[in-house]
Amino acid sequence: MIDLKELTQAVGELDEEKVTEMLTEFVSSKPTEEEAQKVVNACQQGMGIVGDLFEKGEYFVGDLIFAGELLTEAINILKPVIGGQSASKVGTIVLGTVHGDLHDIGKNIFRSMAEAAGFVVHDLGIDQPVENFVEKVREVKPEIVGMSGVLTLAIESMKDTIEGLKKAGLRDGVKIIIGGNPVTKEACEYVGADAFTTNAAEGVKICQGWVK
Amino acid sequence: MTDAHELQRERISIYHDVYDNKIPKRVPVDISLTFDVIAQFGGLNLTEVQWNPALIEEAVDRMCQIVYSDRCIYGGSLRYPSFYQILKAQSFQIASNGFIQHPEVVGMLPEDYDYLIENPYDCILERIIPRQYKAFNLHDPINCAISFAKSILAYQNENAQTGMIISKMVEKYGYYPGGRYSGGFTEAPFDFLADMLRGFKGISMDIRRMPEKVAAACDALYPIVFKRGLPSAISNYGDVFIPLHMAPFMREKDFATLWWPSFKRMVDEYASMGIHCRIFCERDWTRYLDYLYELPTDTRIMFEYGDPKLIKEKLGKKHIIMGLYPIMSLKTKTKQECMDEAKRYIDALAPGGKYLFGFDKNPLFFSDIKLGCLCAVTETVRDYAVYSNAGETAGMVFNKEDYKAEPSRKIESKYYKTWEEYKAQNPEVADFGRQKLQGLEETIFNYFTFLLM
Structure with a gap:
């Protein structure tokens, strides 16, 4: 053995x-x-x-x-x-790179680490418009939404996306984490997210804390 | 003498003092806004106007009137869509907001290493460019030639339009006349291999699976990236711009054996010729500060992250420090907080000279900043960062004799002809043609390598 x-x-x-x-x-x-x-x-x-x-x-x-x-x-x-059975899932995350940004390396690292930790991750891909986040959240009802971006302009897009979730009445049902090069405590407050990280491993721990 | 000329004289003197190891009268305000930011400021539609960069002039002019800077605030763009789209670029694509970006695209496969190591320039032209630029299609040679010619003409056209606007503003507002990219532009050998050849993921695999090949590839690419950065004229005031990318994502062990040696060799070789480098340390280089200390004296180092006090303490006597002020503050903080923060950076970085004020990164979009905060910060630097000991010697002095170039292989390729080879094949060409014909060869070489940077 x-x-x-x-x-x-x-x-x-x-x-x-x-x-x-x-x-x-x-x-x-x-x-x-x-x-x-x-x-x-x-x-x-x-x-x-x-x-x-x-x-x-x-x-x-x-x-x-x-x-x-x-x-x-x-x-x-x-x-x-x-075989067919998969490990028990600890939670669901809708993940994507926000609109205007084509970067996905950080997002992909986070995805593989979150999946390794037992999350089911719905990865929307890069340059995702607000409505794609909204639709997916409505469809799969995740506990967590993860938004990624490398460029400074991503901050504004993250804010748009969170506004979009609010308008759709979905904001209060999820925790939101933002990640990527430009995110800071100030940026997190500015966009109205619940947490931020520039560190995929830390991001996964934050998510684990939310679904305990 | 007009005000602009007087201002320009002062600006030349403060920049030259910094570069000549003297304490200047005040810290130069060295900030830059890109084409995209100014287009948005001017209310222009980015997705449209970037096809004709001349249309931005009026907005640039207005921005110059509003925001204080000692170097022309308009930095232009390295990336216009025309020349990338003509060649059907995979590596530079236009996002939904019109902003051109570099997605992760692999130009070189693991099995290409041996050919790259043996014959790097041939490998680049035969395999890598065709993968990254689909219109450079070797199976459709006539359209391939037409697309390449159109692309390089578009590149020259966009750059000429940008250069013309900057020259006008330099003249009109008396900016420091040194251009940001006039001294050359290249990448560290490892970054060149990583960015558009193997990609971030590919290189991360190769570091563990075939480190010997990675090291050999860096050596093979060395003469190409070295030549790419050579300025047309050498001056104490010019510099070769080298944005540094992969090092912060690597373990120190891999950095020390794979990333650093070919880069160090490159800057030393430039230094032996009297050429300075301006490097942009992307992300956090704190754990590599001791390595950076070993670079030739007066290397111009722009930082994105780090403790300004520690950086100044470790590097401030030897190198010229730039960057660090967080651009995000201009969006999230009040005017007063921004001004106070600028003073804190100046207090940490200005003493002893060898410092230019700048941001940790350029804003990408106008919405990244509040204009009022930007103005307040640059005016604060201009008025606050004044030296009482101007003219004194600042730190260590650069001597090109302190540096030695290691011998390296020549660029030998059937796609690159030296004048001697050309002359041997075409003995009827008069020597008067030398400068022009060699110049054309270099133009093509520089464009091919630019396409992979």
Whole structure:
């Protein structure tokens, strides 16, 4: 049987070779769905270590991107044995880069870390008009809306989007977090969000706090 | 002598003092607004007017009258849509608000490394440009040639229109005449590889999967980015502009082995020729301040983030510091708070000279700032940041003899001809043609490399 602690540690250390080797061997041992789910959890815990190391300043954005890719690869290897059931979801997030901004690297990092933490994420994509956020929120009724932007102009678009949610009567039903290069405490107050972060790992922790 | 000429004389003297290691009479106000900001200020529709940059002149003129700056407040744009659209750019696209941006697009695949390392310029032209610019289609050679020619002509046209407006304003309002990009523009070798070749995600994979190839690619690209930045004339007052991108996203270990060596070598080689660099440290470089100290004396360093006191303490005697004042304050704070904040930055950064006042980044849209706050801040700097010890020596002095260039490989490519090669093939060409023909070669080289920056 696979050593789950060792696997978690290998994911945390971003040791791609070791993770791939352990998982390939595990899949070839024809495990049950339950065993496979434990392995998925171990990988997700490894992502938690990555997040912690990022917050401690030992890992940087490049490492988070690599971690996201490593997790995707891991899940791909495990797919034949995971089966249909998915891990229990802790919450739902509607996520997107606000209108006028085409950047998505930060958003994608946040998405992969939030998914690793058990959130269901509806990613709208980049340059998203207000009405797309409003429609999606109305449709999936998430606990959280995440807005991303890299350019300073994104601040104004975030404000527009929150206004749009207010007008649609949806603002009070969700927590809103904004993320990206230009966000600050002042920007957060200005746009009327509940939280801000320039750090995807911290962002996920904030979201976890909201759905406890 | 007109007021504008007198003002210009004063401005030349304060800038030159900073560059000549002297304490100036006062801190130069070095701020810049882009084409997009001024278009919006003028009530012009950005998505329309950016197709004809000459239409912005009246708005620029009005902005010059309203906001104080020692360098022309209009900085123009590096990115107009015409030349990108003609070439069907993947890497520069127009967003819903008309703003041109650089989405993450991969120009180079992992399997291209060996060819890039062996023959970098050929690889760029044969594989990378065609992926990033779909109209540079090698399977449709005649349209490819037509599109390329149209694009470069559009580029020259837009730049000429922008340059003309700036020159008029410099003359009319007596701005410091040094242009922002007149000294050359390039990227660090690693950033060039990361930004439009491998992409942010690709390079983050490569750092862990094939670090040796990344290092070899930086060495291979070195002569190209080095040449790209060379100014047409060398002056103590000019500089090569190098925006720095990837370092803050990397672990120090990777930075030290993969990012830093080829960059350091580049600025040292420029310094050995008497060329200064103006670098923009995007995001937070606090953990790299000791590295920055090692750059040639009088490197002009613009910071986006960081503690001004710490930066001044570590680098202030050696380098010229710029930037840091948070542009976001101009949107979210009151006029008085903005003015007080400007004084705090001046108190931390101005003592001892080697400082130009500027923002941490340029506002992208007019809605990023409150005009009243902008005016209040620049006027505060002009009136408050006055030295009582003007003329004294400021910190360390630059000597180009202190720097050595390491030998590097030449650009050898069937797509780039030196004059000697051209002459050998066409012996009938008189030497009078040398400057013109070599100049055309450089124009094409510079445009191809610009397309990937």
